[in-house]
Amino acid sequence: MTPDPTVVRLAGVExxxxxxxxxxxxxxxxxxxxxxxxxxVSLIGPSGCGKSTLLRVIGDLTPPSSGTVTINGKPAHRARxxxxxxxxxxxxxxxxxxxxxxxxxxxxxxxxxGRAQREARVREMLAxxxxxxxxxxxxxxxxxxxxQRVAIARALSFSPAxxxxxxPFGALDEMTRERMNSEVLRIWAQTGIxxxxxxxxxxxxxxxxxxxxxxSARPGRVTRVIDVDLPRPRGVETRENRRYFxxxxxxxxxxxxxxxxxxxxxxxSRLEAEGFSG
Amino acid sequence: MxxxxxxxxxxxxxxxxxxxxxxAWEAAKxxxxxxxxxxxxxxDPPFRVSFVSDxxxxxxxxxxxALADPYRRxxxxxxxxxxxxxxxxxxREAAIGFGFGALLGIGLAIAFVHSTILxxxxxxxxVASQTIPIVALAPMIVFAVGASEGAVxxxxxxxxxxxxxxxxxxxxxxxxxxxLELMRSYAASRRTVLWKLRLPASLPYLFxxxxxxxxxxxxxxxxxxGPGGVADGLGWTIIEFNQTYIxxxxxxxxxxxxxxxxxxxxxxxxRLVELRVLRSRPExxxx
Numbered sequence: 260m261t262p263d264p265t266v267v268r269l270a271g272v273e274x275x276x277x278x279x280x281x282x283x284x285x286x287x288x289x290x291x292x293x294x295x296x297x298x299x300v301s302l303i304g305p306s307g308c309g310k311s312t313l314l315r316v317i318g319d320l321t322p323p324s325s326g327t328v329t330i331n332g333k334p335a336h337r338a339r340x341x342x343x344x345x346x347x348x349x350x351x352x353x354x355x356x357x358x359x360x361x362x363x364x365x366x367x368x369x370x371x372x373g374r375a376q377r378e379a380r381v382r383e384m385l386a387x388x389x390x391x392x393x394x395x396x397x398x399x400x401x402x403x404x405x406x407q408r409v410a411i412a413r414a415l416s417f418s419p420a421x422x423x424x425x426x427p428f429g430a431l432d433e434m435t436r437e438r439m440n441s442e443v444l445r446i447w448a449q450t451g452i453x454x455x456x457x458x459x460x461x462x463x464x465x466x467x468x469x470x471x472x473x474x475s476a477r478p479g480r481v482t483r484v485i486d487v488d489l490p491r492p493r494g495v496e497t498r499e500n501r502r503y504f505x506x507x508x509x510x511x512x513x514x515x516x517x518x519x520x521x522x523x524x525x526x527x528s529r530l531e532a533e534g535f536s537g
Numbered sequence: 538m539x540x541x542x543x544x545x546x547x548x549x550x551x552x553x554x555x556x557x558x559x560x561a562w563e564a565a566k567x568x569x570x571x572x573x574x575x576x577x578x579x580x581d582p583p584f585r586v587s588f589v590s591d592x593x594x595x596x597x598x599x600x601x602x603a604l605a606d607p608y609r610r611x612x613x614x615x616x617x618x619x620x621x622x623x624x625x626x627x628x629r630e631a632a633i634g635f636g637f638g639a640l641l642g643i644g645l646a647i648a649f650v651h652s653t654i655l656x657x658x659x660x661x662x663x664v665a666s667q668t669i670p671i672v673a674l675a676p677m678i679v680f681a682v683g684a685s686e687g688a689v690x691x692x693x694x695x696x697x698x699x700x701x702x703x704x705x706x707x708x709x710x711x712x713x714x715x716x717l718e719l720m721r722s723y724a725a726s727r728r729t730v731l732w733k734l735r736l737p738a739s740l741p742y743l744f745x746x747x748x749x750x751x752x753x754x755x756x757x758x759x760x761x762x763g764p765g766g767v768a769d770g771l772g773w774t775i776i777e778f779n780q781t782y783i784x785x786x787x788x789x790x791x792x793x794x795x796x797x798x799x800x801x802x803x804x805x806x807x808r809l810v811e812l813r814v815l816r817s818r819p820e821x822x823x824x
Contacts, residue, residue: 318722320718320721320722339721339722339724340724341724342722342723342724344722345722346718346719346722348715348718348719350713350715352713352715352716352719354716354733354734354737354738355817355818355821356737356738356740356815356817356818357737357817358817365723365733366723368733369720369723369724369725369729369733370723397817397818399817399818399819399820417723
């Protein structure tokens with residue numbers, strides 16, 4: 260018996276928003292993409308290319324205007340109700356009134372289930388992100404990187420089929436970011452989870468991914484998919500590997516090739532501010 | 538919560554402030570009040586302002602003395618004990634009204650946040666309710682439920698629920714949209730979102746409103762006691778001392794002092810509960 264290795268299947272996905280003046284704005288068009296079990300796929304592109312929107316479409320946080328999103332053979336909506344998604348955003352969005360362990364426990368509380376099992380799972384997750392000693396701390400007592408690790412532990416707590424990460428390290432300093440990259444690879448290798456990772460950073464995308472999906476703006480579409488054949492496990496040496504630099508150049512050129520002009524004024528963040536992405 | 542030097546300093550500030558008021562009070566009487574009782578040949582004030590005369594503004598020690606004296610001739614209890622009893626009675630009414638008002642306010646806010654139709658339909662009436670002067674409404678309430686403690690509690694409730702409603706609408710909507718999406722990705726029900734996210738997130742807003750309404754409920758109870766015909770509380774006592782103001786202003790001043798002490802105490806209790814409940818959110822407990 261060989262289960263279908265495809266976890267995410269996007270077919271002809273389009274997303275159109277209506278601007279305040281009533282004009283339609285195509286955020287995504289003609290997206291076809293398949294992601295296999297255990298893959299680490301990055302979405303990269305200029306501001307406004309709809310990469311965050313695409314992630315939200317995959318996670319059923321916003322419906323596509325047309326096309327289909329299938330997760331493990333199920334419609335995305337069904338997958339969300341089955342709790343197949345773990346989400347990590349750019350800000351950790353920890354609940355400030357909950358301690359670290361209570362934050363990690365939150366999805367398990369929502370899902371229900373046995374207490375003993377739950378507690379064991381919380382401990383396991385905190386050990387996974389190496390924060391066992393901080394279980395009873397409160398979010399304000401942690402650094403940004405630690406907060407984001409709590410967010411990752413929380414996202415993984417109910418063993419989702421797929422981890423969706425939306426620029427999770429965008430707000431961190433470069434040093435912390437590199438450390439978090441290694442951290443996330445370790446967790447990925449340990450859990451074997453499928454990851455879809457949105458980023459602005461070319462080195463980050465290359466370092467982490469098995470495939471980099473390059474997108475262009477106006478309308479947002481996939482222009483190239485680049486296989487990253489760097490050996491694993493990846494570490495400090497990877498960043499000094501010649502192949503690493505070649506791939507970075509390849510992604511950069513793919514990004515530049517898309518456009519030929521500067522990214523557009525309508526960015527993801529502006530769309531979000533105006534409430535179009537919800 | 539670590540014992541901070543800030544708390545000690547704030548107590549010193551408060552005491553210094555009270556001393557300053559006392560000095561200003563007596564200074565005003567000294568330069569513009571009536572002659573001191575020791576006689577005009579000792580000190581004749583250069584100005585005469587009737588507001589600070591002994592008929593209006595008693596000396597602080599007279600107020601303190603009145604508090605220590607029997608509250609009326611041949612009475613066993615001192616005025617302080619008498620007023621403390623009244624204050625406790627009024628506080629009970631105020632606290633019940635405060636509780637009902639808080640529950641009503643929270644309930645309305647939850648309904649409004651979950652139903653745009655309800656919000657559109659009822660918020661204008663909630664606002665309008667607060668434009669009706671309580672003195673006009675109190676007799677109606679008394680007429681409806683009878684002259685009783687119940688009427689007083691309704692008045693206190695009425696003065697309490699509005700700030701809670703408005704703050705809680707804001708508070709229940711305060712969660713980060715990402716936090717709501719997170720709950721969505723957990724396939725959480727609306728009820729779960731309310732319990733695990735919206736209500737905890739709204740607590741700082743709730744306490745802001747409760748600090749306002751702690752004092753408002755005391756005022757409401759005092760106002761309600763007049764038309765409510767409840768003679769056991771501060772309201773009736775204040776009315777009584779008003780009538781004897783000419784002969785003994787220090788009694789009314791003593792009652793005012795006890796009343797504000799009651800309000801401050803109630804506020805402080807709410808504040809302490811706030812510090813305890815919100816101790817994991819240091820940035821939310823300032824002020």
